Amino acid sequence: MKPEVVLYKSLPDDLRARLDAHFTVTAIKGLTPESVEEHADLLARAEGIIGSSCKVDDALLEKMPKLRAASTISVGYDNFDVDAMNQRGIVLMHTPTVLTETVADTMMALVLSSARRVVEVAERVKAGEWQRSIGPDWFGIDVHHKKMGILGMGRIGLALAQRAHHGFGMPILYNARKHHEEAESRFNAQYCDLDTLLQECDFLCISLPLTEQTHHMIGREQLAKMKPGAILINAGRGPVVDEQALIAALKDKTIHAAGLDVFEQEPLPADSELLKLPNVVALPHIGSATHETRYGMARDAVENLIAALAGNVEKNCVNPQVLR
Numbered sequence: 001m002k003p004e005v006v007l008y009k010s011l012p013d014d015l016r017a018r019l020d021a022h023f024t025v026t027a028i029k030g031l032t033p034e035s036v037e038e039h040a041d042l043l044a045r046a047e048g049i050i051g052s053s054c055k056v057d058d059a060l061l062e063k064m065p066k067l068r069a070a071s072t073i074s075v076g077y078d079n080f081d082v083d084a085m086n087q088r089g090i091v092l093m094h095t096p097t098v099l100t101e102t103v104a105d106t107m108m109a110l111v112l113s114s115a116r117r118v119v120e121v122a123e124r125v126k127a128g129e130w131q132r133s134i135g136p137d138w139f140g141i142d143v144h145h146k147k148m149g150i151l152g153m154g155r156i157g158l159a160l161a162q163r164a165h166h167g168f169g170m171p172i173l174y175n176a177r178k179h180h181e182e183a184e185s186r187f188n189a190q191y192c193d194l195d196t197l198l199q200e201c202d203f204l205c206i207s208l209p210l211t212e213q214t215h216h217m218i219g220r221e222q223l224a225k226m227k228p229g230a231i232l233i234n235a236g237r238g239p240v241v242d243e244q245a246l247i248a249a250l251k252d253k254t255i256h257a258a259g260l261d262v263f264e265q266e267p268l269p270a271d272s273e274l275l276k277l278p279n280v281v282a283l284p285h286i287g288s289a290t291h292e293t294r295y296g297m298a299r300d301a302v303e304n305l306i307a308a309l310a311g312n313v314e315k316n317c318v319n320p321q322v323l324r
């Protein structure tokens, strides 16, 4: 008998076929309270789950007594209660590496579009406002050779540092839980404490995971330490930044602008104050959203689940210790 697996996000046909070859797969629409109630028997039998963007907390795990592995189609795993999974002996697989370069591209796009006001001025052209040679009210600020501050120097931070340093001649400052030797040797990146990072950088680029420690790590007090000309970029997770404090800082020009791919509430509510501010570029969480990369993430997640349910957690496992 093949193990039962619940799929809660659609997959390309070839990857679904690969999953079907190994498991008895049932696709459901997300892990909402309604779908969990509707599929209670199925979830009670499931040995594996695969999908993304749904909360998997202790209460849900309680309904899945046979669960041995969860595979998320993402690198971030803040939707999962990892402690509860550890206690229950469930492994959590994720998709680092495959998306790193694409997310760094998105961050660089946010840096450029917020500094050079790309979205705002393109909208003005479409609205017919380009009637004569442009003046200073259309100008942006330079990116090249400005100081790039990276908060969270991991895989994505490193790929961003490469683009900024080698492509744009930007000196790199960073803060992370520990020194990143490769960033220091390849890009001459300078480690500094958070206050120094805030005070010195022209671009504060956040590529942090969401944890208890990073929740609202950037709030009113931290924004007040930034340069008035500085731009904040967040592609980590929305709740790392206190959004109300950010809105206030953007309104009163404590900082110059923001480029955001992630928000405290997603989708961003249509009445969000952020959408009324001209100095904000807001993207719909597209960090990894290219055809190639999303396919690669789904492929890796499928392979991760096949490996995990066979007892192999050498690669892409958040908590391999549960099987050791």
Ligand SMILES: NC(=O)C1=CN([C@@H]2O[C@H](COP(=O)(O)OP(=O)(O)OC[C@H]3O[C@@H](n4cnc5c(N)ncnc54)[C@H](O)[C@@H]3O)[C@@H](O)[C@H]2O)C=CC1
Pocket: 075, 076, 077, 096, 097, 099, 103, 151, 152, 153, 154, 155, 156, 157, 175, 176, 177, 178, 207, 208, 209, 210, 211, 213, 214, 235, 236, 237, 261, 262, 285, 286, 287, 288, 289
């Ligand atoms: N916008 C998007 O579409 C995407 C967003 N992400 C987000 O980016 C995050 C980072 O991804 P990777 O670079 O692959 O992860 P990573 O684990 O390689 O890097 C995370 C970095 O954050 C640092 N960090 C963690 N906690 C910290 C703390 N309390 N203080 C200072 N530094 C801290 C770590 O030291 C490390 O340098 C993901 O967890 C996810 O939330 C990832 C992919 C796509």
Ligand SMILES: O=C(O)C(=O)CO
Pocket: 073, 074, 075, 076, 077, 099, 287, 288, 289
């Ligand atoms: O992988 C992640 O963590 C994302 O946010 C989407 O790519």
